Amino acid sequence: MRHFKTDKLDKNKSNAIGQSFIHESAIKQVTGKAVYIDDRAEEAHSLHAYPVLSTISSGKVLSIDTSEALAIAGVIDIYSAKDIPGKNDISPVFTGDILLAEEIISYHSQPILLVVANSYQTARIAARKVKIEYEKSAAILDIKEAIKQESWVRPPHALNRGDAQQAIKAAKHTVDGELDIGGQEHFYLEGQISIASPTEDGGMFIQTSSQHPSEVQHLVAKVLKQPFNYVTVEMRRMGGAFGGKETQAAPWACLAALAAFHTGRSVKVRLARGDDFKSTGKRHPFYNTYQVGFDDDGLIEGVDININGYCGHSADLSDAIVDRALFHADNAYYYPSAHINGNRCRTNTVSNTAYRGFGGPQGMIMAEKIMDDIAYALGKDPLEIRKLNLYRPGRDLTPYKQKIEQFILKDMIAQMEQEGDYWARKAAIKAFNKSSPIIKKGLSLTPVKFGISFTVQHLNQAGALLVIYADGSVHVNHGGTEMGQGLNTKIAQIVAQALSIDMQHVLVNATRTDKVPNTSPTAASSGTDLNGMAAFNAATTIKERLFEFASAHFDVSTEGMLLENNKLIHEKGEISFPELINLAYLNRISLSTTGFYSTPEIYYNRDKAEGHPFFYFAYGLALSEVEVDLLTGENTLTRVDILHDVGNSINPALDIGQIEGAFIQGMGWLTTEDLSWNKEGVLASNAPATYKIPAIGDTPAQFNVKLYDSQNPATTVFKSKAVGEPPFMLGISVWSAIRNALASITDYQYAPNLNTPATAERVLNAVEVAKQWSESAKKGANNA
Structure with missing residues (x-):
């Protein structure tokens, strides 16, 4: 393997960008000192909760008997949907993601009740003792059956350019095919887990392994029928996520908060791995078909692609995921005429969700199948066909009308x-x-x-809070979450570069909703793009403020003034960064600020299927x-x-x-x-x-x-x-x-x-x- 060596790099060099700094938690992780939620010391009198899961895929609840479970020593209480003060629907976008099932069962292992006990083991044992009688109904489990019945979680959506079918019919050669594309379990090392603790001022403090702390904050507040400021969510690090903790970390935080709300005590919810597998969504399986027309050289003249996402019982994020599959069914290739349709298929299974690539892989693989099939049909090498069909000047418009530049x-x-x-x-x-x-x-x-x-426009925004203490050390909070990818390390590098100081002076800490509000999920590969720019903007604001102060204090021009190698250099001399900061503090200059960034040029007109x-x-x-x-x-x-x-x-x-x-x-x-x-x-x-x-x-x-x-x-x-x-x-x-x-x-x-x-x-x-x-x-x- 080729790796950039880090042993020869100057870790004190103020030019932080382009340097292979070690991941900020790497040593802690390999020595076992990195603290995850289940490693945290439990509060005195804290409790554990575990869900009672359905044992059918489709039907109704006829009766529930909790007597045997409640008789177990250590069981505190068992909660149902009737105990939810606010909303029982915790859908991220649309509706249908129910926290605790009331009567209708939509998928196997759907949470129905929540057992609260004084230990994790007791809660799990008691959950298994609850007796539920069901009336089963026919379940849709096969995607082709869902297509046949037109069972959708959201309406179909298509991209169109020209007359694809006419172009295919007029082409000298045609090929068609289909592909079943399997799903994928996230298999994060740290499973779904949350701790909810009532605060002394009547609020709720949530520690959760989530890619979207703000959404957890909002949903917990809605479940408990409280304003958003009632809930504070903290997320220091996750032991992996890959999209599985973007929306589907929220239910377990909401359940922990529900139990904490009723008991007045700290409550932890941690899923066993087997239940984690069964109760959380995966990468969407897809069933796709295609037709393509092409000439003797293999140049595509028209394509008709039908993309079918296996969504599960509810929409979750499936609308946007299937959209991204549509947007990537071209991959790197120009389609002169194209019809690309996307169906969001409803089935009686757990609702599938975000996963690295967010539908893009399930669309992109169709483009590669098409290239291979054209090549073998013509007796050519597939690479020849790929190169021939690449986007290039003059052939640079995607099926959704975005120009490739x-x-x-x-x-x-x-x-x-x-x-x-x-x-x-x-x-x-x-x-x-x-x-x-x-x-x-x-x-x-x-x-x-x-x-x-993000293909959803409003998610393309981020905030950051930057604080410089009187000794020159820097503390940064941002809206992104660290799941092992090194986001916090990159944010520290960006701030160090912007202020021209050593990396060792910058600390990036836990993501908290009371530090940076209304954040977007860390997803869509946008963590550094959004939060890095927000942190950079905050650092730039502070830098400009320091320049203005130095100009007035030293009676010098800001022209030619610069921060470099832990110093401020001006026309009359220089001053070290810590000295500058202390001087600014003594002169009552604000040394904290927020930064904000919103991605420009992003839009999509769904009615016109272009943007x-x-x-x-x-x-x-x-x-x-x-x-x-x-x-x-x-x-x-x-x-x-x-x-x-x-x-x-x-x-x-x-x-x-x-x-x-x-x-x-x-x-x-x-x-x-x-x-x-x-x-x-x-x-x-x-x-x-x-x-x-x-x-x-x-x-x-x-x-x-x-x-x-x-x-x-x-x-x-x-x-x-x-x-x-x-x-x-x-x-x-x-x-x-x-x-x-x-x-x-x-x-x-x-x-x-x-x-x-x-x-x-x-x-x-x-x-x-x-x-x-x-x-x-x-x-x-x-x-x-």
């Missing part, structure tokens, strides 16, 4: 072709496959073009080589080369870490992470024994990651680009490489459909399809 993929591909030795390796693999009847190799280079911004939903695009490439065993269906990723665009990197080491982790997670989504439900709607893959995420042994022996040398043309903080989500979709190259290996069975004339995840069973099925196709083709040639 940066065309770096052509140069990035050329660099990867050379550094990754693409063509020589492709030739060697073809030669190997001809002489190897059991092991087949595959190679694929796939690009990523990922839009950065500018993304501030800019992040780009990347992955070249993956795999080996597939035709007897077992097992596949191995042997080498990957990644070239990724992060603009002007704020912290290269953190960025490379994000790229590596995202790629492996994307690979897992497409190869091993297989969610399965039984016919009753019960999640069968509900533990590490039945759900396989990639392990260290799945990491390729050769793992080369390089940052593309560029800077963001958009006005972002220090010209950087987002890095959280875009590299996830680099994992599509692994799936495409497996298909390339399977295509060798047909002499690269046809690649069988390969639903995801590409487990050994699905690969073996595809092998049989490829062999049958090959036999049929031989018979056809002989008959001719």
Whole structure:
């Protein structure tokens, strides 16, 4: 692996941007000293609560018997929807996300009651003793059944340019296909957990593992029928999240607050891992179909893509997630005529939710399938087709009418072709496959073009609070949340750079709703873009204030005045930063300020299905080589080369870490992470024994990651680009490489459909399809 070395970097250098500073919690995490919510010492007389979960997927509650549970020593009380003072609906956008079911059951493992006890174990045992009688009703569990019944959580929405069907009919060549795309469990290391504590002034203090503290604040207040200022939410760090704690951390905080409200004591709610799996949403599975028309060279003339998101019982964030899938069904390619429709399918399962990429991967994979299928239909190399269809000047308008303004993929591909030795390796693999009847190799280079911004306009805003103490030390709070990605480290670097001081003097602390209000979730890869700019704006305000003070105090001009290397330099001399701050304090100069940022140019007209939903695009490439065993269906990723665009990197080491982790997670989504439900709607893959995420042994022996040398043309903080989500979709190259290996069975004339995840069973099925196709083709040639 290629890593930026940190041992030779000057950690006291005031030029903080571009330096590979260590993650602020790294040492604490590896030594076990990092404090997560379950590590916190419990208050005296604190309680534990646990939900009673439904055991059916669809129906009604007929009767509830809590007598046996209440008889257990240590059980304090059991609460139902009737005990909620305010709203029982905690939906993030629309309606239908019920905190505690009253009569109607919409999915298996839906919370119905909340048991409160003096210990975690007692609460769990008592929850199992509650007897509930149900009247079952028919459940929709299959996405194709939902499509057939037009069972939607939100109305369909489509993008249109030209007459796609006419363009396809007029094209010389056409191909069509379908793809079942599996979901994905978030598998954060720290599960869902919250602690609610009544405060002495009659408020409620919430500690929660959440990507969206402000939403938790607002929902707890609504559940308890209180104003927002009644609730304060704090979030220091999460042990992973990946979108699973954007909206779906809120129910557990609300339940903890409900119990604390009634008992007047601190209450913790922590889900056991198995219940966490069953009661929280996943990445949306999708079922997609396509038709494409193209010419002899493989240039696309028209596409018709139908995208169907498996949403679960309620909308949650599905409307925006399916929108983003629509927005990324083009990936890096220009479609002259296009119809791209998105359905939000309602099923009787837990409501699926945000996950790294937020629907983008499920749309983008269709573009890559189309490129591969065109190539095999024409007998060409897939990379030729990809390069031919790239966005370029004159062919630069997306299906949602946003103009592409940066065309770096052509140069990035050329660099990867050379550094990754693409063509020589492709030739060697073809030669190997001809002489190897059991092991087949595959190679694929796939690009990523990922839009950065929340597609919901009002979420593109952030605030920060910056305080400088009299000794020159700096304290920063911002609205983002630290889930392991290094956001706090980057914020500290940004502030240090803006003030030209050493990193060691900047402390970024817990996210709190009483420090920075009305914050957006840390999601959509926007954490640094939004909060970093807000912190930068706050630091700039303080800097200007200091310049004005210094100008008056020293009787000097602000022209040529600068902060540099922990000093203020002016025309008459210089003063150290701590001395300057103390002097400003003695002269009654305000040394605290807020910063705010809202992303410009963001809009989308849903009625016209057009707009500018993304501030800019992040780009990347992955070249993956795999080996597939035709007897077992097992596949191995042997080498990957990644070239990724992060603009002007704020912290290269953190960025490379994000790229590596995202790629492996994307690979897992497409190869091993297989969610399965039984016919009753019960999640069968509900533990590490039945759900396989990639392990260290799945990491390729050769793992080369390089940052593309560029800077963001958009006005972002220090010209950087987002890095959280875009590299996830680099994992599509692994799936495409497996298909390339399977295509060798047909002499690269046809690649069988390969639903995801590409487990050994699905690969073996595809092998049989490829062999049958090959036999049929031989018979056809002989008959001719």
